[in-house]
Amino acid sequence: MAENVLRFSRKDSKDFIRTLNKRVNNYFKENNISKTGNIQLYVKSAVMLSLLILPYMAMFMFEFSAWYKLGLCVIMGIGMAGVGMNVMHDGNHGSYSKKKWLNKLMGGTIYVLAGNVYNWQVQHNVLHHTYTNIHGHDEDLDAGRIIRFSESAKWRKFHRFQHIYSIFLYGLLTLNWAITTDFTQTRKYLKKKLAYGKLPSAFKQWSSVAISKIVYAMVWIVLPIIFTELSWWMVIIGFVVMHYTAGLILSIVFQLAHVIKDTEMPIPDENGKFEHSWVIHQLYTTTNFSTKNKFISWFTGGLNHQIEHHIFPNISHIHYTKIREIVKRTTNEFNLPYHEYKHMRHAVQSHFSYLKSMGKRPELT
Secondary structure: OOHHHOEOOOOOOOHHHHHHHHHHHHHHHHOOOOOOOOHHHHHHHHHHHHHHHHHHHHHHHOOOOHHHHHHHHHHHHHHHHHHHHHHHHHHHHOOOOOOHHHHHHHHHHHHHHOOOHHHHHHHHHHHHHHOOOOOOOOHHHOEOEOOOOOOOOOOOHHHHHHHHHHHHHHOOHHHHHHHHHHHHHHHHHHHHOOOOOOOOOHHHHHHHHHHHHHHHHHHHHHHHHHHOOOOHHHHHHHHHHHHHHHHHHHHHHHHHHHOOOOOOOOOOOOOOEOOOOHHHHHHHHOEEEOOOOHHHHHHOOOOOOHHHHHHOOOOOHHHHHHHHHHHHHHHHHOOOOOEEEOOHHHHHHHHHHHHHHHOOOHHHO
């Protein structure tokens, strides 16, 4: 079924979204603040970029032991995840700043994560945000054959152990970006003429992918081999450790928002129509976690406030803590779901419990 055939219902009450929009808009108007980022976001961006860049520079400037430099790779991995969740994410949603050039610059930090702006915007902004938790359309549910995230996915015998081995695979997320994902996504998205905004020419997109990969390899692999005392295999190990750290953090945070026991994975009827409107669909398919934990909210770039993010993707995550109460109160008034885990550990437990249930033979479930 092609993406353009799917339709969301228009029968849901429009009063909910009108009321919610009015209340959220009034919050920004009454407090005289912008919906985009502020000094708080800019300072955090500097911190995240420093976690990534300073350890990298230290490897060239100081003669640390190999084990010490391996620790620096872990820190860089944390910085990579931090940049992805706090800087790149807001930039590519256009919520980092009112200035388009600054959004473009911050969105471009995905190249530091070995990703690609065009691919990410299509996969995340277009497919994930539009078709949240819809099998075959939301690519966040696509782990190939190795992990079964949905009842609609084909079951295989080895899925019985996916709640065990999945954690080891999650760390490969950004490493896959660096090696294969951008090539496969570029080919697929250009063929389908998918775009977030203007469709780039094939030459421009393929050139972007090729050049960025060459530069990335030069910066993160070739230069350390040439200008540090580390052997080539040590550099490769450090590179993998850095990416594995970032990938593990990003994957866990992403999974807790949608692939969890409380969320639904709706299936359209024979006409490609869903039961709920797009906004209500987001409430059924999305979950918050640890919203009261200031550190988690700070470090994850508000991705623990996924409900707010999916309904208002063009509002910077800096404001999610404040508008959460508005969203929660309004959903309660309209008797709509608002899934939330008080603690992150409970969300993690729910995720792996869900994976275990998806790993059982379907006829036994």
